[in-house]
Amino acid sequence: MCLKYSEQDTRAKFIDPQLKQDEWDEDFIIREYFFTAGRKLSGNRRGKQLYVDYLLKYNNTPLAIIEAKRYDKEPTHGLQQAIDYAQKLKVDTVFSTNGKKIYEFSLTTGRGKFIDNYPTPQSLYNSKFSTNKNLKAELHKIPFYLTGSMKPRYYQDIAVREVMDAIADNQQRILLTLATGTGKTFIAFQITYKLFTARWNVDGVHRRPRILFLADRNILADQAINTFNPLEKDLIKINGDEIRSRNGQVPTNANVFFAIYQAIAEKENIGGYYRQYPPDFFDLIIIDECHRGAANENGSWRDILTYFSSAVHLGLTATPKRSDNIDTYNYFGKPVYEYSLKDGINDGFLTPYKVKRIRTNIDEYIPTKDDIIISGEIEDKIYNLSDFEKKIVVEDRTELIAQGILANIQEMDKTIIFCVNQSHALMMRDAINKYKNVSDPHYCVRITSDEGDIGKTLLEKFQDNDKDIPTILTSSQMLTTGVDAKSVKNVVLVRVINSIVEFKQIVGRGTRVIEGKDFFTIIDFTGATNLFYDDAWDGLPEAPPEMIVIKDEDDIEPIPNSPIEKPVDEEEEPDYAETDVDFQIEETSKKEKIVVKLKNGRNLKITDVEVRYVGDDGRPLTVSEFLDKLTLFLPNLFNSEEQLRELWSKPETRDELLAKLGQLGFDSEQLGTLKEMFEAEQSDIFDLLAFLSYNKNIISRVQRADATRAHAEFFNGYENQKAQEFLYFILERYKKDGIEELKRDKLSELIQLNGLGTTNDAAKVFGNVDNLITAFYRLQEVMYKAVS
Known part of the structure; x- marks a missing residue:
């Protein structure tokens, strides 16, 4: 007999007990982990947020996700989406289960198999980290420094983790490439905080590291100092005032140092202040906006980095790899993690x-x-x-x-x-x-x-x-x-x-x-x-x-x-x-x-x-791409002209259709631009959709309203003259302001604007409230059938 358990029942009755049996404590499980904010849409709305049913973590490290299916579904149903999400989250293992069977898929090998039990947290962790496990475990265990309700975004967590692993593997040059506005300085602070707390350093002795944050503009250095404020007792800025106050000597009584390279580099007839430090003074140098010149053979940045060659060099940049920036990649190597502008926009973290x-x-x-x-x-x-x-x-x-x-x-x-x-x-x-x-x-x-x-x-x-x-x-x-x-x-x-x-x-x-x-x-x-x-x-x-x-x-x-x-x-x-x-x-x-x-x-x-509007690939869409994308999706929203008219005639289903269009990247702003392209600014979006789908003529709102007024049979059905005048008034409002006037929650405002008084007063004109609402809806049905 096939039991009709819901997905929630399957989780509670089968998946959760199995996880507990396999040593996955509650502290290691995040259920319904939402990891994106949803792409921004017009009207202060958001697109779909991405989430996984279960995220399994150990030592603050995401190790696996579980795709949960109903008890009567195939266990691997939805596996491909789970794999896509795992790639995005940089997780190596995906489990897909219906509570009866567990399927394990490894992104590392590209192979899957059915298993009887979930691997334990420690065994899954050990299989992921095979080198320098002790240092990695120590760095992973240190949580982010967070205040209030602050939570790191998934890509920030990945970026910090990738740098920790690279440092533990003794990588001397490390590069992070993340789009502007995604919080590179926050990431740099969390990296510093973890190393500071772990007392990591290049010598391998038990002391706090000395870290230099190097920028090329004061405004960048000052913004970074503000982010690093929790460590303010241990940080200092190297600048002219500070050096002059020390009679020409550079400060050494800190662990985190900030400088713009111009302040410490060599100038004409003046030796660089950086040379006052021993070459092995710093353990880590973080180079902000490193594309500017840090890896340029002839640049002042490069002189400073060469002098402090024993330190780990971490470059931060938002710029893409190309010929005029290739020196940065030659110096640091391939980025340990990249988060692009298009990713930030599609995830909803960038505008x-x-x-x-x-x-x-x-x-x-x-x-x-x-x-x-x-x-x-x-x-x-x-x-x-x-x-x-x-x-x-x-x-x-x-x-x-x-x-x-x-x-x-x-x-x-x-x-x-x-x-x-x-x-x-x-x-x-x-x-x-x-x-x-x-x-x-x-x-x-x-x-x-x-x-x-x-x-x-x-x-x-x-x-x-x-x-x-x-x-x-x-x-x-x-x-x-x-x-x-x-x-x-x-x-x-x-x-x-x-x-x-x-x-x-x-x-x-x-x-x-x-x-x-x-x-x-x-x-x-x-x-x-x-x-x-x-x-x-x-x-x-x-x-x-x-x-x-x-x-x-x-x-x-x-x-x-x-x-x-x-x-x-x-x-x-x-x-x-x-x-x-x-x-x-x-x-x-x-x-x-x-x-x-x-x-x-x-x-x-x-x-x-x-x-032009940006597409999912991060590029503005050409006119043909814009139209191709829309016409590709329209058949998924309605399958006939009659169904389109029916959906558009009711305020609730019209709003649902517009919301679906917005989810696909065609919200009111884009649709407005599309109307301009077809010189249909005075027309209804309905006419644009009917034209694109069924080659119907585009008419204006005025034409639709006038055609509706010609349906005497409909209006004569209301004997009260005030009722007829109110319905005519709605048509006039539609002529001027469009479908916004046809929303259900607009009805009471329309009653007041027409001078009918309260909703109760208007209800009396139509006989009762139900008749009033029916007339409002029926008018819209007539409107979208008035012109075929």
């Missing part, structure tokens, strides 16, 4: 993005005899995007772009504009302030090295999520890394970017998650977002997308003529300062730039705005 590629009718400049040359010597050639601001300045173009930025952002959304250089950032700030509607003088500010302490203060205010002002920052290089501003909703590119390393760092300025931020927008004026299709991005290479013209920006007024100020010297792209003060970067002068005033009456405008 998704959309791309607005904006083109203007002055993306290239051809000199004419009517234009006025204010300064410099112009050549008879075409100046393209890479020439603007470096070789030639067209102030009218800067103002056009400023207007375009303001037209494509919400007024109070925090925005960072990445400019060509400091003078361009100044011009862009002034242009934004010229056309803005907000009166606050600090609405748009420039944050570059030239701004000094004022810039630091304004940046701190911008980073404060509780402050609206400053709202827009203009910068060049200063903000590519180190800006932890969760509320950034727009990243604007007005400079050409050829380095995917730099591009990925810039994209990372918008990925941090905060309540109310469903996505951020990359607004691209220079084609930099074509780097998404580089083979160094998260996935295989593909061609740039075809152009989708979403809207014309003719409504932007022509830029009025204005006098051009005296030109400033051209600036180099700023290098990172060889000092311990970030805001003292000097820029060198180059030959005089060409400054051009366009002839009177020339009409500059934005020609098109192309909108």
Whole structure:
């Protein structure tokens, strides 16, 4: 006889007792372990969270997962999904069971077999860790340092564990590659805390290690110090003030040291302060943003690392592996763990993005005899995007772009504009302030090295999520890394970017998650977002997308003529300062730039705005991919036009259908963009779905409402004139605001807006409450049958 136990019964009656019998204590078991947050969707909603039925741990180390099935199901039903989850969790063993049989699958060997009992925790642990078991066990046993309700994310736990194992295996150079915003500094702290607590060191004696956290910018070092605060009695920052207070001697009375390499490296006629330390002083050196130069043979970082060669070198980076970054991988070797931007977005730990590629009718400049040359010597050639601001300045173009930025952002959304250089950032700030509607003088500010302490203060205010002002920052290089501003909703590119390393760092300025931020927008004026299709991005290479013209920006007024100020010297792209003060970067002068005033009456405008959304592979979808993905999934949601009409006619099933579309990556924001692509902004999403699935004509909401009014038989069924007028009122609201007016919980508000009084008053008009609700639902059925 087949017993009809539920999955919950199977767990309680069979799986749990078997685990207990096989020495798996409750402390070693996590039931229904949710390890992702669910991809962020519009409307402050989330996609599906991933979880496993059981996660088995020992010594704080995940060892296996169990896929539990109902007693009457096959024991290996769902095994493939469990294997996928195990790969994501870096777990080597999967058990799949229905309570009667246990199937064990090893990801290491790729083989499976039926077993009678679960391996004991110790035996499973020993089979996973065959080398340096004592040190690994000691490091694993030390829990994370956590306060309050804080819990590590699954990938953070993996990253720390992989580094612990590499250190225990005497690996001298270790690399972690994790996307910006995923908590690399938190990971670095937990690594330090474990080693500090275990009293690990390269000498193998019982003492606390000496650890150097090396960064290239003060803002990064200071943020790290804040994260390491629980060890504040044992940490110190090596900088000019500290060394001067010790009469030129470096501090040694700590265990955790922080420095930017410029503060301790060799300078002209000055020996490097790092040489005051014995070469074997440090046990571990953590190099933040190590792609910048730590592995460069000619870099100052490399000199420091070579000097402290006996220490373990741990590199942290968010950048991808490619030719201009290959030295980092040659130095450190293959990353012990990688967590990509697309993983962070799909898991819900990073914010998704959309791309607005904006083109203007002055993306290239051809000199004419009517234009006025204010300064410099112009050549008879075409100046393209890479020439603007470096070789030639067209102030009218800067103002056009400023207007375009303001037209494509919400007024109070925090925005960072990445400019060509400091003078361009100044011009862009002034242009934004010229056309803005907000009166606050600090609405748009420039944050570059030239701004000094004022810039630091304004940046701190911008980073404060509780402050609206400053709202827009203009910068060049200063903000590519180190800006932890969760509320950034727009990243604007007005400079050409050829380095995917730099591009990925810039994209990372918008990925941090905060309540109310469903996505951020990359607004691209220079084609930099074509780097998404580089083979160094998260996935295989593909061609740039075809152009989708979403809207014309003719409504932007022509830029009025204005006098051009005296030109400033051209600036180099700023290098990172060889000092311990970030805001003292000097820029060198180059030959005089060409400054051009366009002839009177020339009409500059934005020609098109192309909108793309990121797919599961981390790349923005082309128009064909976007449509292919949607049309591929639609047959799984309804199997006929009639079923679509039926689902859409009822508020509850309509909401369920929209929720399913959102889970697949097509929420209201994306569907709205799709409507723009088909020039159907005034239409119902229903019409778009019917068009894509059954080639039905797309009609407007006005047409649908008017066709519904023509169904006199339906309306005449309500003898009370007020009842008919109320139903007509709903149609008018639908014309204006769409399906939001047709939700069940909207009914009481519609009654008040129509002047019928309370719900009880409206019920009397229709006879009773049931009749009122029936009429509301019946109207919608008529609406979606009115036009076939």
